[in-house]
Amino acid sequence: MEHMGLKFAASPLVLATFLVASPAMADGVPAGTLIENTATAEFSDADGTPQTVDSNTVTVQVDELLDVTAAWQDGSAVAIGNASAVLTFEITNTGNGPEAFNLTADAAVTGNDFDVTVDGLAYDTNGNGIYDDGVDVVLGAGAPTPSLDADAALTVFVLVNSPAGVTDGDSSAVKLVAQAVTGAGAPGTSFAGQGVNGSNAVVGTTSADADVDGSLIARLAALSLIKTASVIDPFGGSEAVPDATITFTIVANVGGSGSITDLNVTDAIPAGTTYKPATLTLDGAPLTDASDADAGEANNSGITVDVGSAAAGASYTVTFDVTID
Amino acid sequence: MFSNLIKTSVLSVAALVASVPATAKDTVVLSGIVQLERVVTEDGKAQKVLAAPEGVVPGDRLLFTTSYENSGGEPVENFVVTNPLPTAIRLAEADAAFQVSVDGGATFGDLGAIKIEDAEAGARAAEARDVTHIRWTLERLDPGAKGTLNYYGIVR
Numbered sequence: 001m002e003h004m005g006l007k008f009a010a011s012p013l014v015l016a017t018f019l020v021a022s023p024a025m026a027d028g029v030p031a032g033t034l035i036e037n038t039a040t041a042e043f044s045d046a047d048g049t050p051q052t053v054d055s056n057t058v059t060v061q062v063d064e065l066l067d068v069t070a071a072w073q074d075g076s077a078v079a080i081g082n083a084s085a086v087l088t089f090e091i092t093n094t095g096n097g098p099e100a101f102n103l104t105a106d107a108a109v110t111g112n113d114f115d116v117t118v119d120g121l122a123y124d125t126n127g128n129g130i131y132d133d134g135v136d137v138v139l140g141a142g143a144p145t146p147s148l149d150a151d152a153a154l155t156v157f158v159l160v161n162s163p164a165g166v167t168d169g170d171s172s173a174v175k176l177v178a179q180a181v182t183g184a185g186a187p188g189t190s191f192a193g194q195g196v197n198g199s200n201a202v203v204g205t206t207s208a209d210a211d212v213d214g215s216l217i218a219r220l221a222a223l224s225l226i227k228t229a230s231v232i233d234p235f236g237g238s239e240a241v242p243d244a245t246i247t248f249t250i251v252a253n254v255g256g257s258g259s260i261t262d263l264n265v266t267d268a269i270p271a272g273t274t275y276k277p278a279t280l281t282l283d284g285a286p287l288t289d290a291s292d293a294d295a296g297e298a299n300n301s302g303i304t305v306d307v308g309s310a311a312a313g314a315s316y317t318v319t320f321d322v323t324i325d
Numbered sequence: 326m327f328s329n330l331i332k333t334s335v336l337s338v339a340a341l342v343a344s345v346p347a348t349a350k351d352t353v354v355l356s357g358i359v360q361l362e363r364v365v366t367e368d369g370k371a372q373k374v375l376a377a378p379e380g381v382v383p384g385d386r387l388l389f390t391t392s393y394e395n396s397g398g399e400p401v402e403n404f405v406v407t408n409p410l411p412t413a414i415r416l417a418e419a420d421a422a423f424q425v426s427v428d429g430g431a432t433f434g435d436l437g438a439i440k441i442e443d444a445e446a447g448a449r450a451a452e453a454r455d456v457t458h459i460r461w462t463l464e465r466l467d468p469g470a471k472g473t474l475n476y477y478g479i480v481r
Contacts, residue, residue: 043403
């Protein structure tokens, strides 16, 4: 044994420089565990009497391994209109002790058509995997996550907002970065005494630093309105003479992608004409002139048709008649 | 006066021990150490290096060594050393030098020959991860005989 001790006496210097970390094991022995090994010998002495001898107990403590993984949870690019959107991620403490993680979200990812603004980072408190405003906790600037036990996962939300001037179909990505609060760095980096029960904290194969991109795609609807008029005069022709009827047709086309949440088509009754009662229609169906449960309202100052939510690709046709004074 | 007293008492203890037949107990000594195996790269060559660990992490490979010596004047027979594996350690690999137990030390055998009853899959061959105890058997230790017994374990 003596020669064995000598043989390795010079090794610590080498170790410090070329340390190769062990593979991370998410289900590893908890940090702070004491590994104690004792051997026992049983034998018969010269008189044939059974004897027992124990060795000393060698003890080594399990250090805290710092490891983390991150995954994007949405599955496909999250649609973003001209307002806010939420990206969902999950971070997992793959180390062997409790650890909190610092989170950052970087909106300036190479290849982006546009960069969103990051409004905040939040984590799921009710376990439903969906961001609930006012329920899930929004992290303060620079604040870490709560401590996660070994193998525990946390659903993290990145709250973003679309900038102006985005074109329908443009794509963007946001990079979420999670780093162990105790420290991150090259695998094998050790933080003396900062692990569980005063053990060292050692950076594992993940470098205690995980990042993953979440994708966004701009979904912006575009509206076009086309208005046409046809005239029928009292004599069966199409001259715009007094008492002739003009039928106005307004076609609203929703292009692009996504949807318009509150499409409201309005038009004024032209000067020198009078609205012809009960002629307002939407897609061929008559609407009452009164302000009531149906979508339409019409009088001598103008017409209003409240279409409501309108998806891209949809088309709406509004017609009404006026009489030339 | 005081030192005389101590001397006397030491002598009497020695005499007592000598009168007990179990003197061999004090003549065989077991001594254990643990070393951490690291792969280090020097001049582009990877090599394994053993060193006393400050701490270990899951996946680390440890060499547990127990040294024995018969420092008494009489031979001992049927010298069997049993080493329960710490629960946080799994045996890295079997070795012809020792037999293993997968049932808490009740029975021992060669790892390849042990079967484990599995309620779902029926009997299966025991694996290194199933081992609970290791046992080395030496027929006889003559006075002055010494050596080392070791096994590799991996932190679970």
